Amino acid sequence: MTELPAGTVTFLFTDVEGSTKLLHELGAERYAQALAEHRRIVREACAVCGGVEVDTQGDAFFLAFPTAQGALRAAHRIGDGLQPGRIRLRMGLHTGTPLLTEEGYVGEDVHFAARIAASAHGGQVVLSQATRDLLDDQLTDLGEHRLKDIEQAVAIFQLGDETFPPLKTISNTNLPRPASSFVGRERELTEVLARIEQGARLLTLTGPGGSGKTRLALEAAATLVPEYRAGVFWVGLAALRDPALVTEQIAQTLGAKDGLAEHIGERELCLLLDNLEQVIEAAPDVSAILASCPNLTLLVTSRELLRVQGSRSSASAPGSSPPWTSRSSAPASTRSRSRSSSPQLARGRSPRPRSSSGSPSASTSSREDATPTRASRRCAPRSSGRTTSSQKRSGASSVRSPSSRAAARRRRPKTSQGPSSTRCSLWWRRACSASRTGATGCSRRSAS
Structure with a gap:
């Protein structure tokens, strides 16, 4: 077994998108052939670019590289080698300094790299800020995202400028879910x-x-x-x-x-x-x-x-x-x-x-604002x-x-257009006058 790189290491995780669906579409035999070709391409790219295969489970690979440049070149080669086949890989890169033991790598960097890769879509290569800082390549900034079991939001970058759906990350918000529907506003x-x-x-x-x-x-x-x-x-x-x-x-x-x-x-x-x-x-x-x-x-x-x-x-x-x-x-x-x-x-x-007639609404005039x-x-x-x-x-x-x-109109006495409007206004004036003089017992009937 090739010795694993120590110190600062760049991890590359790969995984086949929609493997179960692809199995049903191709059938067991054809899917097995496609999967074997995919494994050949990944292992060849890893070896050429100076990487080491740490682990593989099913259709997923865990690779380690002594340099970020080598890991990115491997991702390039893997993506190009799989075209135009049916298998599409999501790939994620992260650079850190994990603990190297006899059983392999141990530390948060391993889990973080796996979370980065899981957020991508088939055909997409994403990178952490730590890996991006070691590269001179043109990368697309995908903004900050929250990953499962990661406390802080993290910046994620993409290799190339191809458009993909939003990353599969935890929504970068804590907005509470309203109990009521939003209607009419x-x-x-x-x-x-x-x-x-x-x-x-x-x-x-x-x-x-x-x-x-x-x-x-x-x-x-x-x-x-x-x-x-x-x-x-x-x-x-x-x-x-x-x-x-x-x-x-x-x-x-x-x-x-x-x-x-x-x-x-x-x-x-x-x-x-x-x-x-x-x-x-x-x-x-x-x-x-x-x-x-x-x-x-x-x-x-x-x-x-x-x-x-x-x-x-x-x-x-x-x-x-x-x-x-x-x-x-x-x-x-x-x-x-x-x-x-x-x-x-x-x-x-x-x-x-503007009012419904198209003219400026009188309710917003400066005179009304001045004398509410x-x-x-x-x-x-x-x-x-x-x-x-x-x-x-x-x-x-x-x-x-x-x-x-x-609301202001509801607090005013109701008046109507017609013969009774004069009587209403007269009643209102008398009621106001009575309240100032201390009189009691004012009623609308007094105006008749």
């Missing part, structure tokens, strides 16, 4: 996703309790999972009361041990901070983390408006069911994958919702009462959503 979801696509890195959904902020945010975050290489993560803040614990909670969710901003760095990451109103004083700390991490996006739900520098308010989509207000903060350099921009957002203005009704103030999102100097300069304000205006 597609327009709001579209607007939230559009604002993030346009470059918003801080998007806050505000509104009273029970208006559906969390459900909408979860649906948007779930849609965004494929867009962020480092994943999308939910951070629940409802149980917190100390603002100083917010960054610690985020760090615990992400597994950050050496500083939150340092851990995130330039990772393309999206965080959903749920119920920030419980610890709204932590908003400046959250904003500071956002400023330190150029590829971080924050999706926030809160009953209170965030008072952070550079934020600007925008109206929700006309016809949205629960009241919510989005506030976005996009620095001068937005994320590189933003493919479009909104001229109105770029000038710091909110897009003006008592009912609208009751339905509007809570404000902490803290106003920063940047907000005073920018004059940012919240725009009521259509549903909050509907």
Whole structure:
């Protein structure tokens, strides 16, 4: 038996994709012939490139190479040798320093290499970050992924630029599964996703309790999972009361041990901070983390408006069911994958919702924003009462959503178009006058 390489070793795991299905399609005899040819090609490539066959089980091989370059050349030769046959191999490479014993290799590197290979598809060669760092070849970055029994998310690369289905890894997210279905709010979801696509890195959904902020945010975050290489993560803040614990909670969710901003760095990451109103004083700390991490996006739900520098308010989509207000903060350099921009957002203005007739909706006029009704103030999102100097300069304000205006109408006395409208308004004036003078017993019948 050839002596196994020691020290820094690159492992190559191979496995036949869909072997059971292929057995049924080819039949036992033809499948045995194809499998024997596959084994010949793998062993020949291993020997030519300086590798050693550590183990084989069924149609899977475990090979070891003293160099990463030799392992990659072997993967090339194996892939080329199997073309255009029916057998398609998934292959994975990882470099480490395992313990070498009389029985073979022992250590986490062996299991890690096997997990890397298992995530690939037939015809695909994937590599770990440790192997990629030792190579000069052109590789495709597949982003960070979570593997079974591996604590941290890991970066995975692909040999070549061929398109394959998503890797078979654990979803790189911890988003909770909603108990209710998402019905009737597609327009709001579209607007939230559009604002993030346009470059918003801080998007806050505000509104009273029970208006559906969390459900909408979860649906948007779930849609965004494929867009962020480092994943999308939910951070629940409802149980917190100390603002100083917010960054610690985020760090615990992400597994950050050496500083939150340092851990995130330039990772393309999206965080959903749920119920920030419980610890709204932590908003400046959250904003500071956002400023330190150029590829971080924050999706926030809160009953209170965030008072952070550079934020600007925008109206929700006309016809949205629960009241919510989005506030976005996009620095001068937005994320590189933003493919479009909104001229109105770029000038710091909110897009003006239009009524069904096509004319601008009167509900978003500046006059109404300046003089909200008592009912609208009751339905509007809570404000902490803290106003920063940047907000005073920018004059940012919240725009009521259509549903909050509907709530205001429900609190007003009903009037109708016709002969009785005069009597209704007269009754209303008398009732208000009576409440100021202390009179009692006002009724509609008094107006007749």
